[in-house]
Amino acid sequence: MLPVEDTLVTYPSGAVETAATVAHVRDLTDGRRAVLLDVTSVHPVDAGWPDQGADRAVLRSGTDEIIVLDCVVGATDGADLYLGRDIPVGKGTEGWAFVVVHIVVGDCALAEGDSVATSVDVGFRARTSAGHTACHLASLALNLAVADRWKKEPRSDALGTPDFDGTAIDVSLITENTSTDTYRLGKSLRKKGFVTGGLEEALPTIERFINATLATWVATDAAVHIDRDGDRLTDRRYWALDLPGQTLRIPCGGTHVSALSELGSLRVILSMQDVEGTNVLTMVTRVG
Known part of the structure; x- marks a missing residue:
């Protein structure tokens, strides 16, 4: 049965x-x-x-x-x-x-x-978990980097920053030691108050800001853990990061490292493409 x-x-x-x-x-x-x-x-x-x-x-x-x-x-x-x-x-x-x-x-x-x-497979799990933790960190750093581009008050992320990632995300892919996130910068996002003008020209500055932020966070060796409401598949689970002075929580059903030191280093690369008339921002985050 x-x-x-x-x-x-x-x-x-x-x-x-x-x-x-x-x-x-x-x-x-x-x-x-x-x-x-x-x-x-x-x-x-x-x-x-x-x-x-x-x-x-x-x-x-x-x-x-x-x-x-x-x-x-x-x-x-x-x-x-x-x-x-x-x-x-x-x-x-x-x-x-x-x-x-x-x-x-x-x-x-x-x-x-x-x-x-x-x-x-322990090694594969570890590399995939690193990619997933890196994805969450990079999304938070991206939100900080573009926080001044909002004309309206959007929803906030775990840091209290305007949540560009959660608002604009189209596809997220977690692989071994890598995450690839794509964001649609179309009419819907602009109606929500995000200013897309000049974003492509600003990508090098935004990228440097993100990478500096990630380096600062990784240097804290903050603990990572999964908070959960229960042990069943449908019970709510949260990625939790114990940064100095605050704990961040993001709903997540995946697997993760247990401390940021396990990542070694992080590097984000940003690019923008036109996809059928809509600008799409891609963020690739690599571990190590």
Whole structure:
């Protein structure tokens, strides 16, 4: 039977291995197989905001080691299983369970009730976590760098700065030691009060400001942790940074380093392109 409760997840605490029980196995139309566990340390791709990819991982059962080909968020009403963007309801919908779906080869021998252990590639997790922490830091520094370009009062970020990142973000992609964020500078953003005129010419100055800000923050070796309302997949989680004198919190379901010193150094590169008549700002943030 399909689970009636959300999957328990241990990756927010930094876990890379977890003992689990197989809750459900289902064949997919592409010939692969979906494995649902009661608990997992494997970070899945989120359906709503797929910025961070899935962990590299294996499921160990006895002497067998089963490679996790992909890992995604799914949802079930007890009868059907929906994956990723095919999920028809929002998280927390009554009568639905949200689950982590481990996708494996079609001939794997796992069955409901089997005991397994999830094991995540530690190096890949660390590099991806560094990219995600760098993404949050860079977004906060970018907000500071363009704070004087607002004619209206927008929403604020975790620092109390006008939230350009949250207002203009189009796509965010987290990879190993890198994040790439793109921002649309179109009519909607201008109506909200952001001044785009002269921004391209100012990019070198903005870039230097961001990089100097990032260097200052990294030098504090501030602690990073994930605050969470519970251990289920749908429980709210927050990225928290303990800067000297204040703690910042940003809603986030991803994985992160535990201290800024783990990043070594950060470098942001800004560029602007015209995409079908709309200016698009790209910020690439690299670790190391």
